[in-house]
Amino acid sequence: MTPAEADLSQFSNGETSVRILTSVREKDVFVVQSGSPTINDTIMELLIMISACKGGSANKVTAVLPYYPYSRQSKKKSHRGAITARMLANLLHVAGVKHVITVDLHASQMQGFFQCPVDNLHAEPLLARWIKLNIPNWREAVVVSKNPGGTKRATSLADALKINFGIVTTDRKRAKNNMSSSMIMHHLDGWDNPQAYLNRLSRAPTEISDFKPPRESTPSPTEAEATPRLPHRTRADSTGSPRKTNGPELRTHALSRANQHSSQASSNGDVIAGEANNEDDDQYTDVPALEVTHGRLVQGHIVPDDEDAESDGAANESVPSQPDEEDPMAMSHVSSFFAPEPHALGGSGDAEASSDDDEQKLQDPKIEHLITLVGNVKDRPVVIVDDMIDKAGSWIAAAESVVKRGKAKKVYCMATHGVFGADCLEQLQACDCIDQIIVTNSFPIPDSRAKMASKLMILDLSYLLSEAIRRNHYGESISPLFQHAE
Numbered sequence: 001m002t003p004a005e006a007d008l009s010q011f012s013n014g015e016t017s018v019r020i021l022t023s024v025r026e027k028d029v030f031v032v033q034s035g036s037p038t039i040n041d042t043i044m045e046l047l048i049m050i051s052a053c054k055g056g057s058a059n060k061v062t063a064v065l066p067y068y069p070y071s072r073q074s075k076k077k078s079h080r081g082a083i084t085a086r087m088l089a090n091l092l093h094v095a096g097v098k099h100v101i102t103v104d105l106h107a108s109q110m111q112g113f114f115q116c117p118v119d120n121l122h123a124e125p126l127l128a129r130w131i132k133l134n135i136p137n138w139r140e141a142v143v144v145s146k147n148p149g150g151t152k153r154a155t156s157l158a159d160a161l162k163i164n165f166g167i168v169t170t171d172r173k174r175a176k177n178n179m180s181s182s183m184i185m186h187h188l189d190g191w192d193n194p195q196a197y198l199n200r201l202s203r204a205p206t207e208i209s210d211f212k213p214p215r216e217s218t219p220s221p222t223e224a225e226a227t228p229r230l231p232h233r234t235r236a237d238s239t240g241s242p243r244k245t246n247g248p249e250l251r252t253h254a255l256s257r258a259n260q261h262s263s264q265a266s267s268n269g270d271v272i273a274g275e276a277n278n279e280d281d282d283q284y285t286d287v288p289a290l291e292v293t294h295g296r297l298v299q300g301h302i303v304p305d306d307e308d309a310e311s312d313g314a315a316n317e318s319v320p321s322q323p324d325e326e327d328p329m330a331m332s333h334v335s336s337f338f339a340p341e342p343h344a345l346g347g348s349g350d351a352e353a354s355s356d357d358d359e360q361k362l363q364d365p366k367i368e369h370l371i372t373l374v375g376n377v378k379d380r381p382v383v384i385v386d387d388m389i390d391k392a393g394s395w396i397a398a399a400e401s402v403v404k405r406g407k408a409k410k411v412y413c414m415a416t417h418g419v420f421g422a423d424c425l426e427q428l429q430a431c432d433c434i435d436q437i438i439v440t441n442s443f444p445i446p447d448s449r450a451k452m453a454s455k456l457m458i459l460d461l462s463y464l465l466s467e468a469i470r471r472n473h474y475g476e477s478i479s480p481l482f483q484h485a486e
Contacts, residue, residue: 008045016041018048024058030101030469035067035419036444043069043088047095054096062099062472063092066442066461067388067417071106074113089113101468103442103461104387104416121468123416123440125484126459128160130438131383135412141381142166142408144373146398150386157385160484166375166382168398170297170362291376293405297369300362300393302400362393371397377406388417389439392427399433414438418445418458429453 005021031053033046046063053061073084085106092100093115100118105111111118131138143165145154151167158165296303361367382402389395395413402408411434418425418439425445428437429452438457439445450456464481471478 006049008049016044016048018045018052020049020052020056024053024056026057026059028060028062028473029053029058030062030064030473032064032066032465034065034442034444035069039069043091047091050092050095050097060098061096062101062469063097064465064469065100065102066440066465067419068102068105068110071110074107074110085110086113089115099472101465101472103440103464106387119468119472119478121464121478122482123442123459123461123464124157124160125482126440126461126464127385127414127416127438128157128484130457130459131161131412131414135381135383135410138381139163141383142375142377143383143385144168144375144377144398144402146384146386146394153387154385157383164375166373166377166402168384168401169372169374170369170394170397171372291374293373293401295371295373295401295405297362297371297397297401298365300397302371302397302404362397371401371405373401373406375406377402377408379407379409381410381412382406382408383412383414385414387415388419388443389413389415389428389437390419390421390424392424392431395428396431396433399431403433410435412436412438416440417443418456419443420445420449425449425453425456429455 004024007017007019007021009017011017031046031049033042033049036042046065050061050063068085068088070084070088073082074086076083089110090113098116100114100116101121102118103121104123105120108120111120131141135141138161141161141163143154143158143161143163145151145165145167148167148169154165154167296305362369384395384398384402399411399413403411413428413434413436416439418437425437428434434455436457437453437455438459440459440461442461445456445458450458468478468481470476471481
């Protein structure tokens with residue numbers, strides 16, 4: 001069918017004027033309007049057009065929003081922040097909307113903001129079909145989430161394709177000589193090398209930091225001379241609260257772990273995680289997972305581990321080492337070491353998505369980040385997936401991590417909404433680790449920019465939206481739109 005005619009114009013002071021040039025009396029009206037670079041003008045056009053249709057005695061007005069504006073502002077990020085996505089839902093209700101159709105909301109619980117039914121369509125079947133048709137040996141591919149908040153989206157796509165998935169996390173790297181690391185981690189030096197750790201434990205008591213036993217179990221002088229003085233080990237329980245494990249227990253555990261490592265090394269020639277029968281294995285995970293890869297991230301790019309080693313060494317020499325004796329503030333710092341960083345509104349926060357602040361921190365040359373890749377991507381194609389592509393920093397960091405650290409074969413960046421703010425598209429195009437960028441046309445991308453990006457592939461959502469409109473008009477179920485094609 002042909003679109004109905006409407007006249008949109010602006011007055012000299014920027015006010016928006018709308019005239020509907022077709023009769024809408026007792027009609028089922030669908031107003032299609034997505035987000036755009038001029039987002040505020042777009043919203044006012046949408047609201048005024050809905051109000052004009054309602055004033056023209058339309059039977060039902062449905063707003064079709066492929067990209068829901070302000071969807072990233074769905075929660076308070078500070079004490080005086082606004083939940084703008086909910087405010088826009090209220091504005092749509094006041095304008096006269098009776099139904100909303102959208103695609104891949106940033107947070108699915110946003111459907112509760114509306115006072116009318118919401119059909120939150122998914123582009124996942126379309127993206128999965130593209131993967132099957134365009135990625136060679138796609139059954140060996142790995143779907144990777146570039147942040148913890150997108151894990152659910154990545155696992156959903158991986159389950160639909162019946163392939164493996166992984167995750168990339170980025171955290172600010174702690175200084176080597178900060179208080180918490182010096183109080184805790186220096187006690188574990190050589191733990192990954194059992195023989196070296198035993199040698200350290202077998203030194204004279206004067207060469208080891210003084211061990212202060214608990215007051216209620218003070219040993220006799222003879223027992224103190226017979227027992228080596230060992231550093232205390234502090235560990236956290238399930239709630240993050242610190243608990244102490246004293247020297248003798250640590251030594252017993254170290255000996256059992258060392259005997260286990262040495263026996264495995266002599267029989268198998270290597271140390272294999274997960275084969276120990278020690279009772280403490282449920283508490284301690286001293287051997288790292290085999291599919292976890294770490295890397296250094298400086299200004300949003302992976303750097304070699306030995307880069308700036310000389311400057312780091314000079315900085316370390318200039319900083320005095322922490323004393324070995326127990327500090328009165330140790331327990332407090334241990335608790336902050338194991339617990340997540342606090343959120344602005346209390347608690348541990350919500351890692352739903354990387355904010356603009358996180359992107360700016362990635363580009364700060366004074367802050368070094370630790371990027372961790374969980375999953376085996378060696379010699380496999382990797383699909384990095386999220387709901388939108390706005391800034392390039394986290395995408396480039398994840399792509400470099402899977403290629404330079406994980407040895408992936410090819411990288412495909414895939415999202416539903418291609419917002420491409422500022423020079424994001426140009427940065428992704430210039431990144432050697434990214435082979436292709438796949439988005440839908442839910443957000444308008446200028447032809448001039450699309451032609452300059454040879455890696456960009458735009459998928460058409462028109463069939464999905466038109467079928468949703470048809471089914472809504474005739475009162476049919478939209479459940480088939482969520483199913484994957486075989």
